[in-house]
Amino acid sequence: MSKNTAKSKLVIGNWKMNLSFDEAEELATSIQETLADFNLQTEVAICPPFPYLELVTDLADEGEAYSAGAQNCSQFNNGAYTGEVSAKMLADMGVDFCIVGHSERRKYFKESNEVLAEKIDRLTENQVIPVVCCGETLEERKSGKHFEVVEKQLTETLFHLSKNEFEHTVIAYEPIWAIGTGETATPEQAEEMHKFIRSLVEKKYGTEIAYNTYILYGGSCNPKNAVELFSQPDVDGGLIGGASLKCGDFVDIIEAAETTTSEN
Numbered sequence: 001m002s003k004n005t006a007k008s009k010l011v012i013g014n015w016k017m018n019l020s021f022d023e024a025e026e027l028a029t030s031i032q033e034t035l036a037d038f039n040l041q042t043e044v045a046i047c048p049p050f051p052y053l054e055l056v057t058d059l060a061d062e063g064e065a066y067s068a069g070a071q072n073c074s075q076f077n078n079g080a081y082t083g084e085v086s087a088k089m090l091a092d093m094g095v096d097f098c099i100v101g102h103s104e105r106r107k108y109f110k111e112s113n114e115v116l117a118e119k120i121d122r123l124t125e126n127q128v129i130p131v132v133c134c135g136e137t138l139e140e141r142k143s144g145k146h147f148e149v150v151e152k153q154l155t156e157t158l159f160h161l162s163k164n165e166f167e168h169t170v171i172a173y174e175p176i177w178a179i180g181t182g183e184t185a186t187p188e189q190a191e192e193m194h195k196f197i198r199s200l201v202e203k204k205y206g207t208e209i210a211y212n213t214y215i216l217y218g219g220s221c222n223p224k225n226a227v228e229l230f231s232q233p234d235v236d237g238g239l240i241g242g243a244s245l246k247c248g249d250f251v252d253i254i255e256a257a258e259t260t261t262s263e264n
């Protein structure tokens, strides 16, 4: 199924391990001040590194321009896990979203689908919305395995959730070959995969939940390509890396989401 009526979009900025505290404060404040001038339908979230989360949750409470998100959490509830941050700690801080299974975490920190499923469980137990990333490598796309790869990732990380739990999740399709490379999926490639993902959700959870599920695109999304990508019927917004580090670019992408909401 494709969605066929207007639904507001969601744009999430992933700052990764970037910015000094002063730069983070300046960026979060500028985004808040700029968005205050708009009457947005689009939902916006910012995912800073952990040490800057309180800054972002404070500004989020103050300005109501965006929500705060984390980039990761532990699969454990609490205990002797040095360096880890639990889903409950995020919830207690007022964090609304948490990215799970970003390809950088899968690659550099060897996070398996099994561990990611546990993280998703901890987040849903604590009412933090998991933003679950999936996506194929260039080799997998070239060999025609991209649908199979994404289906396996979603089945093994997410599809064990009950309907109630699943309703409070977000999916981000991020082809690995497009992340931070300047190479973007074409709008047709993005739409084809998003439509496929929505069909998997429909098969598992039914038509209404499939329609309501946010499926974001991530991978070198920028102010130049955002309108075309977000105009695709099954693209519900974006997970934005590099371009979320510049207030002007991030706000332009949010405006693209806003413009395309009335179009879809």
Ligand code: PEP
Pocket: 014, 174, 178, 179, 180, 181, 182, 218, 219, 220, 221, 239, 240, 241, 242, 243
């Ligand atoms: C990301 O890392 O989630 C991402 C989409 O990065 P970029 O926009 O820089 O490609």
